[in-house]
Amino acid sequence: MRDNGAGRVVAGRRWGEVAEVNIAVSRKIGVPLGTQIRDQIVNAIAVGDLRAGQRLPTVRQLAEFLGINRNTVAQAYRQLENDGHVITRAGGGTLVAGDPTTTAPPPAQTLRDLVRDAFRQARLAGFSAREFAELAYHTSAQEDAAPASRIVVIDEYRGELDFVCATIRRALPGSLVDAFLVADLQAADPDELRVRLAGFDCALVAFYCLEQVRPLLADANLPVVAAGVGPTLNSLRRIADESAGKQVAIICTEPNGPEYMAAALHRAGITFAVDPLLAHVHDQRLAQILADSEVIIASQGSVDVVATLAGDTPVIAYSRLISEETLATLRSYTDYLAANTPDT
Numbered sequence: 563m564r565d566n567g568a569g570r571v572v573a574g575r576r577w578g579e580v581a582e583v584n585i586a587v588s589r590k591i592g593v594p595l596g597t598q599i600r601d602q603i604v605n606a607i608a609v610g611d612l613r614a615g616q617r618l619p620t621v622r623q624l625a626e627f628l629g630i631n632r633n634t635v636a637q638a639y640r641q642l643e644n645d646g647h648v649i650t651r652a653g654g655g656t657l658v659a660g661d662p663t664t665t666a667p668p669p670a671q672t673l674r675d676l677v678r679d680a681f682r683q684a685r686l687a688g689f690s691a692r693e694f695a696e697l698a699y700h701t702s703a704q705e706d707a708a709p710a711s712r713i714v715v716i717d718e719y720r721g722e723l724d725f726v727c728a729t730i731r732r733a734l735p736g737s738l739v740d741a742f743l744v745a746d747l748q749a750a751d752p753d754e755l756r757v758r759l760a761g762f763d764c765a766l767v768a769f770y771c772l773e774q775v776r777p778l779l780a781d782a783n784l785p786v787v788a789a790g791v792g793p794t795l796n797s798l799r800r801i802a803d804e805s806a807g808k809q810v811a812i813i814c815t816e817p818n819g820p821e822y823m824a825a826a827l828h829r830a831g832i833t834f835a836v837d838p839l840l841a842h843v844h845d846q847r848l849a850q851i852l853a854d855s856e857v858i859i860a861s862q863g864s865v866d867v868v869a870t871l872a873g874d875t876p877v878i879a880y881s882r883l884i885s886e887e888t889l890a891t892l893r894s895y896t897d898y899l900a901a902n903t904p905d906t
Contacts, residue, residue: 584796586888587628588788595630599638602890604647607658614660618648711737711896714762714784718744718771721815721843721863726789730766733889734896744771747778756781763899766892770822787895789888800878802832804857810838811855812880815863817842823861823880843867 584606587598606612618624621639625632639656642648649659684694711734717723720743727741740762747755759765759782767775769788779786812820812827820840841851843864849871852858858877860868865879 585624585628586788586891587630588891595628596634596638596641598891598894599624599628599635600641601894603638603642604645605890605893607647612658614658616658617654618656618658620655711764711899712762713737713764713766713892713896714740714742714759715766715789716742716744716747716771716775717768717789718774719814719816719819719863722768722861725863726766726768729889730892734893737896744774744778747775752781759784764892764895766888770826785895787888787892797878797880798827798830798832801827801857801859801880804876804878805832805834805859807835808856809836809854810834811851811858812838812840812860813848813852813858813864813868814842814861817845819861823859827859 585599585602587595589595603612603618612618618639619627621632621635625635628635639648639650643650643656647659648656650656681691681694685691713730713734715723715727715730717726723741723743727739730737730739750758755778759779762784764785764787765775765779766787766789772786772788776786812823814820814823819842820838824838824840838859839851839855841848845851852868852871852873852875855875858868858872858875859880860877861880865877869877
């Protein structure tokens with residue numbers, strides 16, 4: 563499977579050795595698009611998602627996938643090269659810098675090793691795990707001296723909403739995270755809603771309900787970050803490869819979710835030999851539908867339930883619910899807020 567230059571995925575072809583890069587940008591958060599691209603690539607390198615020697619998409623490929631100007635991507639790539647994160651070779655494209663044969667651990671692994679060593683010493687000195695964690699947390703908070711981010715998460719489905727909130731709390735420890743279902747926003751008194759939302763720095767909204775939510779947030783004057791909720795390119799590739807010619811089931815946590823997922827896959831250029839079977843986790847037909855399927859595509863909120871019932875049938879997670887690129891964008895925005903918030 564490959565990118566056809568417009569962000570669509572075509573089954574049966576591969577990108578070759580181009581690295582998988584999950585990037586999303588938003589014009590709504592006050593952070594330059596080039597900075598968002600650069601930060602997300604640096605983060606992917608830091609956590610090991612991108613490794614030395616891997617080739618990034620071309621400027622044209624990435625610009626067309628994101629729907630932005632090529633000069634913006636080129637500028638981000640130049641900054642990455644100036645900072646030593648990537649190198650450009652004539653005829654070889656843009657590569658992640660470093661020697662791919664080295665065995666040095668990525669920075670994230672180095673940090674984990676440092677934490678383990680520190681905890682081991684604390685335990686030998688008689689301190690409990692809770693005492694160690696609490697002191698580390700409070701020390702970090704004092705060192706950062708930055709106000710806590712206040713984020714409201716909005717989604718149409720309860721299972722996905724809970725999953726996204728948990729992900730945000732893990733990714734941004736210390737942040738204040740609240741949640742709204744779209745139906746709750748629609749039912750709320752406008753004046754009360756405006757007062758409640760005034761306490762937040764931004765709203766993280768699942769992209770598939772963004773158009774529903776924007777009018778409801780208009781009076782709150784609240785910046786909106788669109789959450790990358792949907793299949794990653796890796797998911798799309800696996801779905802296209804494994805579902806060819808097979809009976810597919812699409813499962814979600816809510817009754818109308820599978821139809822949305824099926825439509826999203828169709829827009830991504832994935833077609834099925836026969837119409838997929840659609841069900842939600844509380845559907846009385848679920849067990850039979852799973853038994854009749856050769857491949858199961860499950861939303862992240864339903865994947866654990868489905869996996870316990872699927873037996874040997876392959877289960878493909880349709881989405882990570884909130885992608886790393888969305889988290890990187892959110893981190894960039896909260897850092898921006900912290901840097902521009904006057905001390906009190």
